[in-house]
Amino acid sequence: MQIIRSTPEMRAIRQDWRRDGDKVVLVPTMGALHDGHLSLVARARDWLREQGGGRVVTSIFVNPTQFGPNEDLDRYPRDEAGDLAKLTAVGCDAVFLPQVADMYRPGAQTHVEVASLGRMLMGRLRPGHFRGVATVVTKLFNLVQPDAATFGEKDYQQLTLIRRMVVDLDIPVTILAVPTMREPDGLAMSSRNQRLTPEDRAAAPVLARALDRGAALIVQGAGVARARRAIRETLRAEPRADIRSIDIRNADDLSRVTDATRPVVILLAVRFGDVLLIDQRVAHP
Numbered sequence: 001m002q003i004i005r006s007t008p009e010m011r012a013i014r015q016d017w018r019r020d021g022d023k024v025v026l027v028p029t030m031g032a033l034h035d036g037h038l039s040l041v042a043r044a045r046d047w048l049r050e051q052g053g054g055r056v057v058t059s060i061f062v063n064p065t066q067f068g069p070n071e072d073l074d075r076y077p078r079d080e081a082g083d084l085a086k087l088t089a090v091g092c093d094a095v096f097l098p099q100v101a102d103m104y105r106p107g108a109q110t111h112v113e114v115a116s117l118g119r120m121l122m123g124r125l126r127p128g129h130f131r132g133v134a135t136v137v138t139k140l141f142n143l144v145q146p147d148a149a150t151f152g153e154k155d156y157q158q159l160t161l162i163r164r165m166v167v168d169l170d171i172p173v174t175i176l177a178v179p180t181m182r183e184p185d186g187l188a189m190s191s192r193n194q195r196l197t198p199e200d201r202a203a204a205p206v207l208a209r210a211l212d213r214g215a216a217l218i219v220q221g222a223g224v225a226r227a228r229r230a231i232r233e234t235l236r237a238e239p240r241a242d243i244r245s246i247d248i249r250n251a252d253d254l255s256r257v258t259d260a261t262r263p264v265v266i267l268l269a270v271r272f273g274d275v276l277l278i279d280q281r282v283a284h285p
């Protein structure tokens with residue numbers, strides 16, 4: 001596996017791959033890799049197989065601009081040696097590990113902002129977060145120049161926003177959505193799970209139970225209001241769960257819905273101690 005640590009090196013290697021006619025899929029991550037990330041690499045590999053071959057590049061970059069002043073940038077888990085071993089084991093071709101100083105040069109003043117999608121929902125809870133995400137993903141796309149890139153459905157608002165961004169800015173990258181990987185008890189895999197206390201870890205699968213209940217009601221045609229009430233009731237039964245938001249939105253563009261006549265997505269944000277967990281489920285009425 002090639003290890004690329006600087007942006008000039010990334011550009012030079014990309015030129016070589018282009019000369020060889022190789023297609024490239026980018027798997028953008030912030031490291032602390034778990035099986036959910038490795039499923040993104042597997043999806044990238046499958047897509048390349050359908051296209052006749054190419055290279056999978058995983059980027060590992062804990063992007064400071066998507067963390068707010070009181071968020072967990074310093075405590076975000078980092079495990080470079082472990083990440084490289086996992087990526088080697090799944091046959092990733094290259095890993096791109098840029099430095100903060102390389103990505104954000106002094107005097108930088110250009111950002112990418114996806115207006116409404118970036119301010120709603122998690123954007124309200126984390127002001128500036130999606131501006132940081134959209135900016136770094138655009139920079140990674142410019143540096144790696146992938147043909148496709150994978151994003152997990154777990155971060156559903158991020159996925160929707162990146163899809164919108166590539167259309168709006170005519171970025172020639174195919175976005176591949178990958179379903180959420182779950183622990184056997186239903187908890188969505190996340191790098192943040194490592195920071196849960198044992199008690200909070202035991203309580204956290206309540207998110208998946210609440211989603212199951214809400215989605216079942218939507219599928220039965222019980223309506224959005226009833227599904228929301230049932231989700232709240234399920235979460236409230238778990239005293240460790242501090243509910244930050246429960247939203248049911250149009251699954252395509254995250255607009256508000258009063259009734260579930262089209263596919264909807266249920267989006268949850270719940271704190272356990274100081275760890276904010278999110279989860280989602282698409283439900284077809």
Ligand code: PAF
Binds near residue numbers: 028063066136155158
């Ligand atoms: O989903 C993530 O890990 C990050 O938001 C991403 C897409 C790598 C951008 O920093």
